[in-house]
Amino acid sequence: MDNKQCIRTLENTLESPLDCLGWALFKEHAGAFDAGETGNTARVIGVRKNSFVLSNGCEEWLAFPAGRLRQAGETFPAAGDWVQFREKLVTKVLPRKNTLSRGAAGLRHGKDGGALKQQIMATNVDTVFIVSGLDRDFNLRRLERYLTLVYNCGMMPVIVLTKADLQEGAQIFVYEAEHVAPGVPVHLVSARTEAGISVLERYLEPGRTVVLVGSSGAGKSTLVNRLAGAPVQATGEVSGSVGKGRHTTTSRDLILMPQGGMIIDNPGIREIAFWDMAEPGALGAATSAFPEIEELARGCRFADCRHLHEPDCNVLQGLADGIIIPERLESYRKMQREMDYLALRQECHSSGQVEKKRRKDISKQVKALKKRHW
Ligand SMILES: Nc1nc2c(ncn2[C@@H]2O[C@H](COP(=O)(O)OP(=O)(O)OP(=O)(O)O)[C@@H](O)[C@H]2O)c(=O)[nH]1
Ligand SMILES: [Mg+2]
Ligand SMILES: [Zn+2]
Structure with a gap:
C-alpha cells in the first residue's frame, strides 16, 4: 500500500482493472490523446467539498486537485472525469468525451x-x-x-x-x-x-x-x-x-x-438553466428537442427568422395550419431567447459586460436612426 490511503479495495479480476470503469470505451471515443501509462490514471467517482474520490478499479481513495488546476484555461475535475494523479494529488484531467x-x-x-x-x-x-x-x-x-x-x-x-x-x-x-x-x-x-x-x-x-x-x-x-x-x-x-x-x-x-x-x-435540480457548450445555438443542432419546428423553420424567408412577425415565416404558417402546437412554439422561443443571451454572455464573460454591450448596441441603433431622420 502506498500513500494513497485507500478507503475501499475492490475485487477485480479484469486484466485492465480500469476497464470496469469504462476505460476501454473512453479511450476509443476520446482517441486523439496520448494517455501515457495507465498506472497513474483513475476515474473521479465522487465529488466532495474540497476533494475527490478516485478509483482505479482496485482501490478507492480521497484526492485533492493540484493548485494549478484552479487556474484559468485548466480543466478542474468533475464527476466522471478520467484523471492522472500522483498519490493524493489530481494532476491532470484527460480530455472529456462530453460534459x-x-x-x-x-x-x-x-x-x-x-x-x-x-x-x-x-x-x-x-x-x-x-x-x-x-x-x-x-x-x-x-x-x-x-x-x-x-x-x-x-x-x-x-x-x-x-x-x-x-x-x-x-x-x-x-x-x-x-x-x-x-x-x-x-x-x-x-x-x-x-x-x-x-x-x-x-x-x-x-x-x-x-x-x-x-x-x-x-x-x-x-x-x-x-x-x-x-x-x-x-x-x-x-x-x-x-x-x-x-x-x-x-x-x-x-x-x-x-x-x-x-x-x-445527481442532486435534484430546482431550475433548469442552460449552459451553452461548444455547439452554437443548441436549438439549431442536428438533434433537437423541437424537430417539427426546425423542419418548418428551414422554409422561412429569412435564415435568422425569429418566427415572431417576419414576413413569409413558415413556422407561423405552420401554427396557423395547426401543425405546430402553440405551447411548444412558446417553449421553443423562450429557450431560443435564453440561448441567445447565454451566447452573448459567454462572449462578454460577465453579465456587466453584456449590459454594457447591449447599451452600446442600442445607442448605436439610436444614432443610426437619428442620422436617417436628419
Ligand atoms: N410510490 C412510489 N414512490 C416512489 C417511487 N420511487 C421513489 N418513490 C418515493 O419518492 C420519494 C423520493 O425518492 P428519492 O429517490 O429520494 O428521490 P430523488 O429524486 O433521489 O430526490 P433528491 O435526492 O432530493 O434529488 C421517496 O419517498 C421514495 O420512496 C416509486 O416508484 N413509487
Ligand atoms: Mg436522490
Ligand atoms: Zn420563421
Whole structure:
C-alpha cells in the first residue's frame, strides 16, 4: 500500500482493472490523446467539498486537485472525469468525451453579481436518464427543457417515468412524453413494484455510464437502489403539502452497478438553466428537442427568422395550419431567447459586460436612426 490511503479495495479480476470503469470505451471515443501509462490514471467517482474520490478499479481513495488546476484555461475535475494523479494529488484531467452541464446562479451579493456559472453534473457519459415521477412532478414543458439541455451537451436522452404505481392508466403519460420527445425512448417504471425496471438494464452494459437528472423527489436515488438491488443511495420523502423533494442527494457519486455499467446520481435540480457548450445555438443542432419546428423553420424567408412577425415565416404558417402546437412554439422561443443571451454572455464573460454591450448596441441603433431622420 502506498500513500494513497485507500478507503475501499475492490475485487477485480479484469486484466485492465480500469476497464470496469469504462476505460476501454473512453479511450476509443476520446482517441486523439496520448494517455501515457495507465498506472497513474483513475476515474473521479465522487465529488466532495474540497476533494475527490478516485478509483482505479482496485482501490478507492480521497484526492485533492493540484493548485494549478484552479487556474484559468485548466480543466478542474468533475464527476466522471478520467484523471492522472500522483498519490493524493489530481494532476491532470484527460480530455472529456462530453460534459453534461447547466447554468447555476452564482452568489447574488458576491463579487460575480449573481452571474450564471457552469455547473457540471457529469462527464464522459453514454446515456442521460431524465427521471420524472408520475406524482406531481410530471410536466411536458419541463421535459422539453431537459431534452434541450441534454441535446445541447451532445448526449443521448432517455425519459424514465417512474412511480407508475401511483397512477391508474399511466400509459397516457408515456404517449404525452413521446409526443414532445420524438425518437426518444420513454420507459414507464415503478421502483416500488419493480415494474419495467429490468428494461433499464440495457443501458447499463459493462463500461457504460448513465447519469440521472430530474427534480428533487422524482425518485432518482430509489431507482438506483432498485437497479443495484441494495440501498446504495439515501432516499427521502416528498413533502405532502408542496409535493416537492427535500434534496436528499447532495453529492455526485458514480456507482458501480451489478450489471457492469455505472450510474451517476445527481442532486435534484430546482431550475433548469442552460449552459451553452461548444455547439452554437443548441436549438439549431442536428438533434433537437423541437424537430417539427426546425423542419418548418428551414422554409422561412429569412435564415435568422425569429418566427415572431417576419414576413413569409413558415413556422407561423405552420401554427396557423395547426401543425405546430402553440405551447411548444412558446417553449421553443423562450429557450431560443435564453440561448441567445447565454451566447452573448459567454462572449462578454460577465453579465456587466453584456449590459454594457447591449447599451452600446442600442445607442448605436439610436444614432443610426437619428442620422436617417436628419
Ligand atoms: N410510490 C412510489 N414512490 C416512489 C417511487 N420511487 C421513489 N418513490 C418515493 O419518492 C420519494 C423520493 O425518492 P428519492 O429517490 O429520494 O428521490 P430523488 O429524486 O433521489 O430526490 P433528491 O435526492 O432530493 O434529488 C421517496 O419517498 C421514495 O420512496 C416509486 O416508484 N413509487
Ligand atoms: Mg436522490
Ligand atoms: Zn420563421
